[in-house]
Every structure is written in structure tokens, then in C-alpha cells.
Amino acid sequence: VGRNPGELEFHQAVREVLESIGPALGRHPEYAEARIIERICEPERQIIFRVPWEDDRGRVQINRGFRVEFNSALGPYKGGLRFHPSVYLGIVKFLGFEQIFKNALTGMPIGGGKGGSDFDPKGRSDREVMRFCQSFMTELYRHIGEYTDVPAGDIGVGGREIGYLFGQYKRITNRYESGVLTGKGLSYGGAQVRREATGYGTVFFTEEMLRADGDSLEGKRMVVSGSGNVAIYAIEKAQQLGGNVVACSDSSGYLVDEKGIDVELLKQLKEVRRSRISDYAAVRPEAQFVVGRNVWEVPCEIALPCATQNEIGASDATALVANGCTTVVEGANMPTTPEAVRIFTQAGVRFAPGKAANAGGVAASALEMQQNATRDSWTFDYSEQRLRQIMQDIHARCFDTAEEYDMPGNYVAAANIDGFRRVADAMLALGLI
């Protein structure tokens, strides 16, 4: 804490990992000897830079850009960019740290990194977003590359932003280096199912968890928080697999539609019109938008937090348990506070951490890199099948590790232990670097 003052989310993420890997450290004294923990908590490199740009009224704006290249023991740094006014070093480091273990869990050759800016895309015109992205890339380009560091999207960074970022990278370097970014559009080197992957993957993981208990998604009442990229495709896949998603949200409130969220309407509003979910009720009068309240008060059996960090606090967890929630699967990164996780654990709620459950996004990014490297492009069905298999494998790995360490059902500890072991073993093999 003294070494990284004020980086609250980073402290939280590190504490969560360190609290659960004790049993693995006990079995592997070589990790302590090589001071793997101290090394793994220190980013290999962190870059902070000025992003000047001009708004539509001709005024100069200045934002701060970040890229934290955390660990490259398993492969090039890989992780998204977040554009949100709350972004500061503590958030980028928490996300980068989580990313190391998540990427390791996928079993794919990718290291961990994360970046972003305190730029707020809300209310900005297309042109402003483009100018911002161009300025951001004008610095970032010198730090990234197919073999070095491969950014993708996250909150506030979707297909549009990746397009502008890639365009500027191409222009500055004069290289059509498709593998430098993932989440690209299909017309310029993107891969099928990348857009859907995090949400779909979260639901595939949920399906596996239920299956392990002889249960299924069929007929389950579900609530998904957020209404962005992850939430939309979690809703879509949950409904395809028989779940009934009755509510979703954004930072202004939540939307309930007892007949089930109309995901095509949601896509239209969010992806095409770039409007808000409050407009949904204007089209579907039977739905209700509840201003300023938290979606976790809506009763459900399965909750998928897909918005942002620390969005389920102790009181939300208590309400979810009281309303009969039996399963919580994190589509977002660290959406559940440590107190809320304790409440779920004590109540016997099945709980899956984002590190395992939302790894489908980065896994599909690794598949995009694979296609870029071989100049190939796979069909939607084949890509989805690959994603589903990867999520099943991650689930099986967590399930088995929990058994191996005598804590069946503890997906949190199992994901941390499995991810940590993979990275630690590679770091040992590579020597003191």
C-alpha cells in the first residue's frame, strides 16, 4: 500500500489474489524463493501521457492517457483500453493485474496489460471521438505492436473507437499490421464473435456452473447490469439458452421488462442510435425505467453484473440473497466488493469471478490474433464453437483446481491459483527478468 499510495482498486485486486493463493504457495516454496509475488505485483512498464485534442467548438482539451504493461511472461501484453472519466492509475493497474491471471486461465499465449484515458465519450460527437482517438494513438503507437502489446476495447471503447485507433496507427506507421489491435471491424481484419464474446462467454460459463450441479438456464429469471457491449450479448445468449432476462441498467437507473428484455430493441438503441435505455420504455410501454436506483433490488435467480467495478456492495448482496438469488457470475471486472462476496459465500450462492467468467472476450481476441497472423477468417459458427469450448475448459480447470485444493465450488480461489501457477512457472523458467 505504501509503495502505491491511493491506488485503491489496485490494492483491492491484489489483496483478493494474495488472500487465496496461500495453499499454492505452501506447495511451491520455489515461488517465494524467487520472490514471484513481489515481482508479479510490479508492472514491467507503465506509460502515462498527455492527450491534447480539439473539440467541435475549437477549444483545446487535455486528457491523460495510460498503458500499463504488466506481465509478458506468457506472451505479448494483452488487455483493453477504457475511456471513462473515472480512469486513473489505480483503475488501470487493477485491470492490468487481473488481466495477467485471466489471460493465463485461457491457456493462450498472451501476457497482461491494460490502458485507457479519463476522456468521457458521453455527449461527444463522432468527430470529437475521432480526434481524441487519433491523438491518443499518436503517442500509444510507439509502445504497441503484434509482438509487443495488443490493446482491445473496454468501457467506452467499442468498434468505432478501435476503428479510429487502428486508422491512425496504420497512417503513422505505414503498416497494415492487423495484429496490433483486436476488436476490429469485420471489414478491416476483425474476427467473427469478438463483439459478442465477453457476454456470450459469461453465459457459457454460467451454463457450465449450473450443469456441474445438475441444473440449467432453462426458465431462470435473470438480471444483467449494464447495457453496454458485455451486457447486451450476455442478455442475447442467456435468452437463446432459455433464460428470462427481466432487467438491465446503466449509470442513471434500471429497466425492467417482465416479458423479457427485447435485445434487438436494446441493440438498436445502444449500438445504432447511441441513445440510453431510458428510451426503451417509450417503445415498449409495458416496460419501466426506474431512475437512480440499483438494479439489484429486482428479484432474480441468476445475477450477471456486467457494468463496472464494485457495483454490488454488501446491501445489494443482502437484497439479492433475500430475494432468492442462487447464482452470481461476473461479466464485468471486479463488480462485487469483498464484503458482498463474503455474503454470497455464507449464503451458499454459487459465485464465479470475472477472471474466469469474462475471459471469453480476451480469448476471442487471441483467436482474432491467430486469424490475423495466418491471414485467415473463420465463420461465425466455428468461432462461437471455439469460444464455447474455451469457456468449458476454463470452467473445468477451475472446477478441478478447487477439488485439488480441497475447496470444492470455490471458483474464486481456484481461478486465482490456476492463473497464478501458470504465470509463476513461466516467470521461473525465464529467469530473473
Ligand code: NDP
Ligand atoms: P461499455 O462501455 O460497452 O458498457 C458499460 C456499461 O456499464 C454501460 O451500460 C454503462 O452505463 C455501465 N456503467 C459504466 N460505469 C458505470 C458506473 N460507474 N455505474 C453504473 N453503470 C456504469 O463497456 P463493456 O460492456 O465493454 O464493459 C463492461 C464491463 O465488462 C467492464 O467491467 C469491463 O472491464 C468488463 N469487460 C469487458 C470486456 C469487453 O470485451 N468489452 C472483456 C472483459 C471484461 P453508462 O452508459 O450510463 O455509463
